[in-house]
Amino acid sequence: MTETVATETFEEKLWRLANSIALENNADVILYTGEIEDFRVDELIKLAKQPKPNRKENIILMLTTNGGSPDAAYRMARCLKRQYKKLILYIYGVCKSAGTLVSIGADEIILSDFGEFGPLDIQLGKKDELFETISGLNITQALASLDIRAQNVFRSTLIDLKSGSRGQLSTKLAAEIASNLATGLYEKIYAQIDPAHLGSIERSIQIASDYGTRLKTNNVKQGTIDKLVNGYSSHNFVIDIEEAKLLFENVRMPNDVEEELAGCLFHLTRDPAERSAVWKLNIIKEETTNESVDTTNEQGEAGTQSRGSSDNSSYSEANLKAIN
DSSP states (O other): OOHHTOOOOOHHHHHOOOOHHHHHHTTTEEEESSOOOOHHHHHHHHHHTTTTTTOSSEEEEEEEBBBBBBHHHHHHHHHHHHOOOOOOOOOSEETTHHHHHHHHTTTEEEEOOOOOOOOOOOOETTTTTTOOOOEEEHHHHHHHHHHHHHHHHHHHHHHHHHHHHOOOHHHHHHHHHHHHHHHHHHHHHHHHHHHHHHHHHHHHHHHHHHHHHHHTHHHHHOOOOHHHHSSSSSSTTBBHHHHHHHHHHEEEEOHHHHHHHHHHHHHTTTTTOOSSSEEEOOOOGGOOOOOOOOOBOOOOOOOOOOEEEEOOOOOHHHHHTTTO
């Protein structure tokens, strides 16, 4: 057995590891890497809706993403929860923003030492900038900081005027002076705030919270959704396994076989692929072929290709590496 494993090809090793995990958990093992977007989520849904025996009872979703569409993430999680008895989310690398939304719908989370979640905040387009985004948390936290600063200026000025005048200044007059000073300092900054844009941000944040509430499983601890939406100081805040255990009930490290499988696909599981892709890894061995498979979709991007009732795309080392 040792000699056979030592001489196995990449495809054979991947097949052995994925199917070992699939057998142990009675689960499909599916990799999603890259941005969460509608057309790629549609491919995942097609895999999830395969008729038995091509589909197992549970699913282990290996998800690596910097985020994407919260609507697509919601559709993804809702469908997987409908089609499978148990959703196990395996995070080996980065899983941010919309990816965190999927975690709320998981029954179990596997999180490696390389893995990290992020807060559940929405990425918005920067004004007057193409292809650049900014976290909704940045703006709301900036407003909160601005409010605190204005209040501090008012309070300290009022106290200084009252104590410095030795009671000669009335509280009303001191308050008017302090108010005028604070207003003068921050008026131009507040004037730059677009109420419509601010309302859009608040709605986007509320959408994330509403989706999370609807996806929530028994694995989610009380207060987790609010903490994920409002409780972290930065979009890039690292939620590792210790932090995740404060948010979720059922979180564990990967076992040796799961670690080895993710390591085989390190360039896809550690960081998101530039072009999103979906692969079912526990395909039946007899279904694989030595033929070259065209893995481009209508958008000209790498992905899965359906053959009849099941997806039998070759997961050769060359094809997998071509995604990036």
